[in-house]
Amino acid sequence: MLINLLASHAAPQLHAAIEGGLGAITLYHYLFVAMVMFALGVIGFLARRNLIIMFLSTELMFQGAGLALIAFSRYHFNHTGEVFVIFVLTVAAAEAALALALVVLLFRQRESLDAQEWSSLQG
Amino acid sequence: MMLWALILIPLLTAALIASGPRGAARGTAMLGSLISLFIAGLAAFQFDWGNSGAMQLGGSVPFLPSFGVEFSLGVDAVALALILLTALLQPLMVLGSFSAITSDEKTYYAWLMALMAPMVGVFAARDLLFFYVCFELTLVPMFILISLFGSTNRKKAAIKFFLYTFTGSILALAGLVYVAWKASAQTGAWSWDIATLQMVAQSMSLKEQSWVMLAMLAGFAVKIPLFPVHTWLPLAHTEAPTAGSVVLAGVLLKLGTYAVYRFVLPFVPAAVAEYAEAIALLSIVGIVYAGLICWVQRDVKKLVAYSSVSHLGFCVLGMVAINLIGAQGSLLYMINHGLSTGALFFCIGMMYERYHTRSMDELGGLAKKMPIWAFFMGFFTMASVGLPGLNGFVSEFMCLLGTFQSGAEGVGGVRGPLGFWFAAIAGTGMIVAAIYLLYMVGKVVFGPLKEPAGHGHHDDAHGHAHLPQDLTGREIGVLVPLAIGCVVLGVYPTPVLKAFEAPIQHTLAAYDGVNFEDFDGEDDDHGLALVALPAQGEAR
Amino acid sequence: MMSLLAAMSAGPDVPPMIAKLSIIVPEIVMFVGTCVVLMLGLSKTSTIRRASVGAAGLALIIAGIAAATGPQGVADSLLPHVMPYAKVLIAAVGFILLLLLTGTVDREVEAEADAGKPFDVLRANRAEFYAFFMFSLTGLMLCASADDLIWLFLALELTSLPTYVMVSISTARSRSQEAGVKYFFLGAFSAAMLLMGFTFIYGATGYTQLFGYHSIASVIGAQGSLGPIATLGFVMAIVGLCFKIAAVPMHFYTPDVYQGAAAGVSAMLAFVPKTAGFLGLMLLTSAVGWGLGGGYGLPSELRLLLWVVAALTMTFGNVLALMQRSVKRILAYSSIAHSGYMLVGIIAGPGAWGAGAPGNGLGAVLFYLMSYGVMNVGAFAVVASLEKQSGGEAEDVDDLRGLCKTHPLLGWIMVISSVTMLGLPFAIGFLGKFYLFTAGLRAGEVALIVVMGLNSAIAAFYYLRLAGAPLLEHRDEHEASLVVTAFNSRKLAGLISAVGVLALLPFADRLATLSDHAASYGASSEAAQASASQAEHVDARSVTDH
Amino acid sequence: MTLLDAIPTLSTLASGGAEHFAYHVAEAGPKWMALVPGLPLLGAVICLAMLLFKRDMGGRSRVPAYLVTALLGISFVVTLIGFLQWNHGQPWVVHAFEWINVAWGSGAGQSLQANASFYMDGLSWLWMLFVTGLGAAICLYASEYMANDKGYARFFSAFALFVVSMSCLVMGDNLVMLYLGWEGVGLCSYLLIGYFYTKPSAVAAAKKAFIVNRIGDLGLALGLYLTFTTFGTVQYDELFAMVSAGVDGSGHSLAGTWQATWIPLLLMIGAFGKSAQFPLYVWLPDAMEGPTPVSALIHAATMVTAGVYLIARMYPLFLMDEALTALHVVAYVGTFTAFLAATIGMAQFDIKRIMAYSTLSQLGYMFAGLGVLTTNGAAYHVFTHAFFKATLFLACGAVMHGFAGQLDLRKLSGLWNMKGWRIVSVAMLVGCLNLSGIPVITAGFWSKDMIIAEAFTTPNQVIAGSSLIGWVLLITAGMTAYYTFRVFFRVFVGPVEFEPGDEAHGHGDDDDHGHGGDDHGHAGHDAHGHGDGHFHPHAPGWAINFVLAALAIGSTVAILPNFMGDHGWVGGLLHDSTAFYQSGFGHHEAPAGEHALANSKMEVVPVAAHSAPAHGAPSHDSAPDAHAAGEVHANSFLGMNAHAVMYYVSTLFGLAGLAFAAYLHGPVGAWSFGIGNRTKAAVSRADGWKRAIGPIGRWAEHKWYVDEFYDLILRTPLRVIAHIFHAFDKLIIDGALVDGAGLLPRLLGRTLRPMQSGVLHGYATGMAAGIGIIVLIVLVMTLS
Structure with a gap:
């Protein structure tokens, strides 16, 4: 819904972009997809209890951001966004490695990947 | 120099006590406090009383120059008088604790001595931040004294004491910093010099002044304590060790009234003029309300504690009368209350050491067993009641007269916010004071002898205090200086009054342009015409 | 100094790339040190393995010296002088933290090795542990050097990622792993938020460069307002950074993670990510500038956001700390609260150029970070140094009772540390708060200052508990006494912290001046300077406006 | 001084009508007058020191008593010398030292000066003479009376302090000094009432006295404040200079201002408290818990007259008010108190209490006197009352001392006939005669008459209802004679019969009391009558007898001053004081010797109704027109000149009361003029009468609840x-x-x-x- 809000009321240059036409697929479409990916990531993170799925959801969020970066990069006619995406991918990879290691460690302890299992620290 | 010494010597003594052997603790404390007293006397000797309104004996050390903060000291007659009171009480507190404190003496005396430094600092500060810092730092030793050496409920009392006053004073800091910021916006540089800030503060609009006053009062009224923010005091008094109660009543409460005198009155004259009636009302309610509460207490110490609330109501009342007589009375009240109520706490402590109770249900007619104690108890009660010839009278009389005069369109060109009814209703406090204090004396000192059950063999019951029936020479030695003070200030207060005249005139000069009739509340958001201040005397 | 700055950045003979490199010399030193530590830790010889700590310490010292003597500013940054201050601070606090971290991992492995068994490289992770620590600090220093969103993002991640590992491996208990998993997953979630925010900022402005001729700052300055996309970007970025500084609503992980991790690691978490977050916040807000929002501060949306976040953060932290029994949880919540206080400085902003210390909110933040970094270590050091006889950390408040009698050194460290954090006058913590006070009032944030004051009072309650338990209470006779760990360096860390808070007092003015200088804003940009001074003229809003 | 310069000295008397106080510039008096309070203070301090340093031999040392007696004696002598040196007409101001002195400017009224200075005019001399004189005498009495009490030094310390405070009250040259003394005597009263501090009733009574007095003190304090804000000074000479000129401190006329009404009203409240007037009288009867010398000196002779002194001293201020509001109240309240106390006094059995109520009643007379504009009568009554009431109390005290604290008139009888009690009995008789106002031979008769006569003389237009006041006072005089002789008849004459009291009643430290200690055990059950008991009352010793004799003579000699000078000696003194006021309604406060002469001059003197207060102020010319009557006629007693006939009328009432007492309580024989029939101590005809009047008697006995x-x-x-x-x-x-x-x-x-x-x-x-x-x-x- 955020996206819709954005799309209908957003900054003038977005409107310009839409009306001026980048062909059939405009910045708006890219952004829409990116936002959907990000939102799905958020929803997945909140809704799923499996640690691996949750991690994948965050990856989805990262990739959503990446997609938006590339779209903006294209829109601004510079490569900064693309460079950024490359770094983001690196970070995501590092995080993935970390996540997998952690998941293995945890699985060894509890034989379960349910996030709810880990709630002894509270208050 | 001497002011620095008065701050540093207690600290040094505390350090020596902490590092020295246990047996030497009280001796060291006694020595240190006597040296402090001597230096205070010397300071009084050096002070130019003819120029008592000027800040003297000053000196400063830069601390945070980039913030404009200096450790800057200096006293006028008012501050010096309160420092003298502090220095006088200090050796007496040490002396009075000899038999009461029998364990962990090093900690006790070290903190007791450490307490003196910030108290002197508050009175001697000429820098706002230094004042505030000292104001806060008094909390720590007191907190420790109460929580380590208090009676059964000490933890709660100490925490309440600390948090209550701490909360208030943070708000006061906000108010003070606001003024400092205003000053910095005007002058382009941050300064915490009280005299400078005073001038800026006076030029603030009424609305600003009111907020600043509220913030300051949030801190200071708690300390005084003014109704309805007084409830920490009875608890703290009841739980504190004797010397703690003495210093609490004697000096710590005066920090609040002194701060009102030093900051609220000259900083925000328009707001004070606007809200003086409200403050006076609170004071009066406190006088009568706390007085009546005293009357139904069962614990002697709590009674005297509530009486402090009542008494300091007079003090604040005299101050917001905004005239010389009221302010004179109020300032004198600070000293007098320190002497007489401090002494009452000593007396109660001495009784407690012998009977291990303070309940009026268990005690009675002690005059028969302890005539000398009874004499002193009666004496200080009378000083507290405000009997003419003793110190309490002069101050109470002048506070009420100032209040009365404040609204009277009488001769002498005195204007002010209060008036007849304030004095009349506050005056009932005189009656109430007589009621509750005589009630206490009648119960505890007079009447048929009543001692707590099992008291007869107190030497084996309570191993430590082998005290004779009546007061020892040491205990008399504690009380006599206070009694002398009470008599001298009651019979011959003139030198003190004369010395206070000039500083009060400085303070009240802030009100020269205030038109008390105009402040009806709705019309004015105007700043006061900046009143030309009399030049504060330079430090020498 | 300015000439040096000019020489480093724009000298004709120095290629731009090299000039850029010269400002990250400390990071390079750290990186080299990290590599050395990694390798040393794998040695079969126990002495050499032990030397890894020394190597780390050495690297920190050299990095600190390099930062202190290196270039003092970057020409095209709006915060040109923040680097040396931040890096020296990071190196110094890092050094104390290093002392505190000794012996955190590999105790069994080392014990076995000492007992004569062959050293099992695969099981050992001391080298990794210190290396991660060093990486994290490197990341932190890079945050200070950042002038680009990409750089900032990578530096923040470099700061965070190692800490996830450190938390997980800090003890063998499952609590540490639980802490690790919570920390990591929520961290990843927030990193995505941060990234999304950066994306929007980039999308709105077309630049990732924060300052300079073609940069986010210049675009915003030219537009004179943020615009919705950029606003959204900044909001999301700030919220993402809130995770690093443990601010509401991203604070949830803090107590659990602090409690689950070893005390030394918790101490590190209280300083390292927080500093990273605040450096990031300072950079982002600097890019926006304090001249946009109705003329007197941040744009109203951001100001409101930070205002609410600050107020909630300090309140949440303090009221929840009241409910705790665990010292570590108390310190965790207090860490949240301290973040709330520091946000006041961010809101206040730097004030007029050259106006001096008391009004510089960013300077206040830097000063507070410094004082917090020093005083906070002490409390954690006490917890790290004590163990119950049954094993496990002595983290309950009641375990501290009578500590001044039984273990005077640790007891007094706890007392001094708590009292300093309480903000009792003259302790360095008071000066930090006072600095924030003056800065906040200078910016007219009276209400926030009052909230902060009341929160300090609430905080006094639990700090009094922390200080009172060792000093004023007595340990029950029948209770088993505590054991002090063999790692004297932890006590040393505590001692340094306790002595530090006192020893820094005489230098408080110098430090405040340094903080102010380090946070001096807008040196290079005429426009930003103008807007900042314009802001100063109008930010003197009276209390009546609220 | 600037204040004084600013005020023109105006002629003090209006052309016709009342004379009142003429302002005289004070002259500096000799410094040694400070010895008057100084010496007793020394005594108090020495006693206290002895007490604290345990040099009073466990309370058995007699040094404190003789020391204080001697010092009070010297004090009296000093007063006397001062009085003799004093130049009549010009007050002395003796400056001792600065007490409270603050100034916020040099203009008029811009300072508060309350110094330890003394102001001696006729009024002060009068009071000081009997305060120090009686003080010394009663102190001597007490030296025997209080012997063997453990708190001997304590007693005399407080006693001396009382004289100090009273001196400050009377001699102070400003209202604050007066206030100092005012509260000081309150404290001493508190200490001395509560002297037997182990007795709860004594402690309660002391507390009550102090607190009730404090209520009055508040009034006094407020009056003082209002005086200060109105006049800008609290010093008498400046104050009276302004009042006599009819202006306030800023030179505005006082006429019609609210201050003119309220200053006297507030001061009056203070006077009511200290002098135990309704409704603040309740503390005085209870105050009898104190040792008898205390009751005699403080609660009969001196302290309780402080209220009279205050009003007399401030009389010019009371006259400021055109409507004389405060004086009306004073007159009514005084009269009511006189009557109320008499009714209660008639129903009591404790002789000391009866004396207490009689004191209240007589104080009521004094206030009524002040109210009906005869300061002379009031002051003279204070003077005579001081002597005879002290005599009465001391006689009662001797009885109490001798009979182990017995005070119940139903348990004592025939003391006249007991060995060693003759002097006491005679003194008692003299006192009773005085109190009853038995004509010619008693001073009480002359002084009381002056008041009653003036009540009838003073026009109703000036003091509304003054005739009614006169009638009530007359009736009260009869009641007074009744209850006075009720005591005398029952206790002193008749069959010898006694029952010892509970020792503790008189002496709290029963274990320390030497006398009767061995008898005490039996006293409860077998001491009926003199024959069979082991109880031996001990007759008073020389000190008590000497003092009683001296006072009895003194009470009688107090007649003489009435015949000295134009208005009597007291009148002469008042003439030279601020209390001086002589109405134009007839100069018949004059002593009896001149009475016939004055009587012939009695005529209607036209006086503007308002003129009493404000003669001096020339701006009041228009005021008379406001009163349609224009002229006020002096009142009369049933058409006769009150001053002339009052002697006979009041004699009639007094003798009627006496006869009634003799009828109801008199024993068989000459002592009751043949009309009494009492044969036992406990039973009298009155019991039957009491039944007859039903519950009223019981109500009166319970002090009307x-x-x-x-x-x-x-x-x-x-x-x-x-x-x-x-x-x-x-x-x-x-x-x-x-x-x-x-x-x-x-x-x-x-x-x-x-x-x-x-x-x-x-x-x-x-x-x-x-x-x-x-x-x-x-x-x-x-x-x-």
Whole structure:
């Protein structure tokens, strides 16, 4: 819904972009997809209890951001966004490695990947 | 120099006590406090009383120059008088604790001595931040004294004491910093010099002044304590060790009234003029309300504690009368209350050491067993009641007269916010004071002898205090200086009054342009015409 | 100094790339040190393995010296002088933290090795542990050097990622792993938020460069307002950074993670990510500038956001700390609260150029970070140094009772540390708060200052508990006494912290001046300077406006 | 001084009509006058020191008594010398040292000066002479009376301090000094009433005295404040200079101002408290718990007349008010008190209490005298009353001392005929005669007459209802004679019969009391009558007898001053004081010797009704027109000249009362003029009468339940309020507000704590929700 809000009321240059036409697929479409990916990531993170799925959801969020970066990069006619995406991918990879290691460690302890299992620290 | 010494010597003594052997603790404390007293006397000797309104004996050390903060000291007659009171009480507190404190003496005396430094600092500060810092730092030793050496409920009392006053004073800091910021916006540089800030503060609009006053009062009224923010005091008094109660009543409460005198009155004259009636009302309610509460207490110490609330109501009342007589009375009240109520706490402590109770249900007619104690108890009660010839009278009389005069369109060109009814209703406090204090004396000192059950063999019951029936020479030695003070200030207060005249005139000069009739509340958001201040005397 | 700055950045003979490199010399030193530590830790010889700590310490010292003597500013940054201050601070606090971290991992492995068994490289992770620590600090220093969103993002991640590992491996208990998993997953979630925010900022402005001729700052300055996309970007970025500084609503992980991790690691978490977050916040807000929002501060949306976040953060932290029994949880919540206080400085902003210390909110933040970094270590050091006889950390408040009698050194460290954090006058913590006070009032944030004051009072309650338990209470006779760990360096860390808070007092003015200088804003940009001074003229809003 | 210069000295008398106080510039008196309070102060301090340093030999040393007696004697001599040196007509001001002195400017009224200075005019001399003289005498009496009491030194210390305070009260040259003495005598009264401090009733009585007095003191204090704000000074000479000129401190006319009404009213409240006038009289009867010398000196002769002194001293201020509001109240209240106390006195059995009520009643006379504009009568009555009431009390005290604290007139009889009691009995008789106002031979007769006659003389237009006052006073005079001789007939004459009292009643330290200690054990059951008991009353020794004799003579000699000079000696003194006021309605306060002469001059003197207060002020010319009557006629007693006939009328009332007493209580024989029939101590005809009047007698015996009424409407509600406040403080202010505020963070913490559930998803949801809310708000802000 955020996206819709954005799309209908957003900054003038977005409107310009839409009306001026980048062909059939405009910045708006890219952004829409990116936002959907990000939102799905958020929803997945909140809704799923499996640690691996949750991690994948965050990856989805990262990739959503990446997609938006590339779209903006294209829109601004510079490569900064693309460079950024490359770094983001690196970070995501590092995080993935970390996540997998952690998941293995945890699985060894509890034989379960349910996030709810880990709630002894509270208050 | 001497002011620095008065701050540093207690600290040094505390350090020596902490590092020295246990047996030497009280001796060291006694020595240190006597040296402090001597230096205070010397300071009084050096002070130019003819120029008592000027800040003297000053000196400063830069601390945070980039913030404009200096450790800057200096006293006028008012501050010096309160420092003298502090220095006088200090050796007496040490002396009075000899038999009461029998364990962990090093900690006790070290903190007791450490307490003196910030108290002197508050009175001697000429820098706002230094004042505030000292104001806060008094909390720590007191907190420790109460929580380590208090009676059964000490933890709660100490925490309440600390948090209550701490909360208030943070708000006061906000108010003070606001003024400092205003000053910095005007002058382009941050300064915490009280005299400078005073001038800026006076030029603030009424609305600003009111907020600043509220913030300051949030801190200071708690300390005084003014109704309805007084409830920490009875608890703290009841739980504190004797010397703690003495210093609490004697000096710590005066920090609040002194701060009102030093900051609220000259900083925000328009707001004070606007809200003086409200403050006076609170004071009066406190006088009568706390007085009546005293009357139904069962614990002697709590009674005297509530009486402090009542008494300091007079003090604040005299101050917001905004005239010389009221302010004179109020300032004198600070000293007098320190002497007489401090002494009452000593007396109660001495009784407690012998009977291990303070309940009026268990005690009675002690005059028969302890005539000398009874004499002193009666004496200080009378000083507290405000009997003419003793110190309490002069101050109470002048506070009420100032209040009365404040609204009277009488001769002498005195204007002010209060008036007849304030004095009349506050005056009932005189009656109430007589009621509750005589009630206490009648119960505890007079009447048929009543001692707590099992008291007869107190030497084996309570191993430590082998005290004779009546007061020892040491205990008399504690009380006599206070009694002398009470008599001298009651019979011959003139030198003190004369010395206070000039500083009060400085303070009240802030009100020269205030038109008390105009402040009806709705019309004015105007700043006061900046009143030309009399030049504060330079430090020498 | 300015000439040096000019020489480093724009000298004709120095290629731009090299000039850029010269400002990250400390990071390079750290990186080299990290590599050395990694390798040393794998040695079969126990002495050499032990030397890894020394190597780390050495690297920190050299990095600190390099930062202190290196270039003092970057020409095209709006915060040109923040680097040396931040890096020296990071190196110094890092050094104390290093002392505190000794012996955190590999105790069994080392014990076995000492007992004569062959050293099992695969099981050992001391080298990794210190290396991660060093990486994290490197990341932190890079945050200070950042002038680009990409750089900032990578530096923040470099700061965070190692800490996830450190938390997980800090003890063998499952609590540490639980802490690790919570920390990591929520961290990843927030990193995505941060990234999304950066994306929007980039999308709105077309630049990732924060300052300079073609940069986010210049675009915003030219537009004179943020615009919705950029606003959204900044909001999301700030919220993402809130995770690093443990601010509401991203604070949830803090107590659990602090409690689950070893005390030394918790101490590190209280300083390292927080500093990273605040450096990031300072950079982002600097890019926006304090001249946009109705003329007197941040744009109203951001100001409101930070205002609410600050107020909630300090309140949440303090009221929840009241409910705790665990010292570590108390310190965790207090860490949240301290973040709330520091946000006041961010809101206040730097004030007029050259106006001096008391009004510089960013300077206040830097000063507070410094004082917090020093005083906070002490409390954690006490917890790290004590163990119950049954094993496990002595983290309950009641375990501290009578500590001044039984273990005077640790007891007094706890007392001094708590009292300093309480903000009792003259302790360095008071000066930090006072600095924030003056800065906040200078910016007219009276209400926030009052909230902060009341929160300090609430905080006094639990700090009094922390200080009172060792000093004023007595340990029950029948209770088993505590054991002090063999790692004297932890006590040393505590001692340094306790002595530090006192020893820094005489230098408080110098430090405040340094903080102010380090946070001096807008040196290079005429426009930003103008807007900042314009802001100063109008930010003197009276209390009546609220 | 600037103040004085500013005020033109105006002629003090209007052309016709009343004379009143003429302002005289004071001259500096000799410094040694400070010895008058100084010497007793020395005595008090020495006694105290002996007490504190345990040099009083466990209370057995007689040094304090003789020391204080001697010092008081010297003090008296000093007063006398001073008096003889004093130049009549010009007051002395003796400056001792600065006490309170602050100034906020040099203009008029811009300073508060209350120095330790003394102002000696006729009024002060009068009071000081009998205060020091009686003080010394009673001190001598007490030296025997209080012997063997443990607190000997304590007693004399307080006693001496009392004289000091009284001196300050009387001699002080400003209202603050007066206030100092005022409260000082209150303290001494407190200490001495509570002398037997182990006795709860004594402690309670002392407390009551102090607190009731404090109520009055508040009035005095407020009056003082108002005086200060009105006149800008509290010093007598400056004050009276202004009052005599009819202006306030800033030179405005006082006429018709609210201050002119309220200053006297407030001061009057103070006087009511100290002089135990209705409604503040309740403390005085209870004050009899103190040792008898105390009752004699403080609660009969001196301290309780301080109220009279205050009003007399401030008489010019009382006359400021054109309507004389305050003097009306004074007159009514005094009369009512006189009557009320007499009714109660008739029904009491404790002879000391009866004396206490008679004191109240006589104080009522004095106030009535002040109210009906005869300061001379009031002051003269104070003077004579001081002697004869002291005599009465000391005689009662001797009885009490001898009979182990017995004071019940039903248990004593025939003292006249007991060995060693003759002097006491004679003294008692002299006192009773004086109190009853038996004509010609008693001073009490002359002084009381002056008041009653003036009440009838003073026009109703000036003091409304003054004739009624006169009638009530007359009736009261008859009642006085009755209850006075009731005591005498029952206790001193008739069959010899006695029953010892409870020793503790008189002497709290029963274990320390030497006399009768061995008898004490039996006293309770077998001491009926003189023959069979082991109880031997001990007759008074030389000191008591000497003092009694001296006072009895003194009471009689006090007739003489009445015949000295134009208006009597007292009148002469008053003439030279601020209390001087002589109405134009007839100069018949004059002593009897001149009475016939004056009588012939009695005529209607035209006086403007308003003129009494403000003659000096020339601006009042228009005022007479306001009164249609224009002229006021002196009143008369049933058409006769009151001053002429009053001697006979009051004699009639007095003798009637005496005869009634003789009839009801007199024993068989000459002592009751043949009309009495009492044969035993306990039984008299009055018992039958008492039954006849039903509950009224019982009500009177219970003092009309006034104490209970006060308890009900004042003390109890106040106590309830105090408890409510206490609970409020504990529960609401401390509990709900303070602790509540302290609890608020905890409550918030408890509320927020569930959010820290430890569950990853909970945290994530919290974070997401937080972000969502923030983003939403920001978006709305941005887009709107």
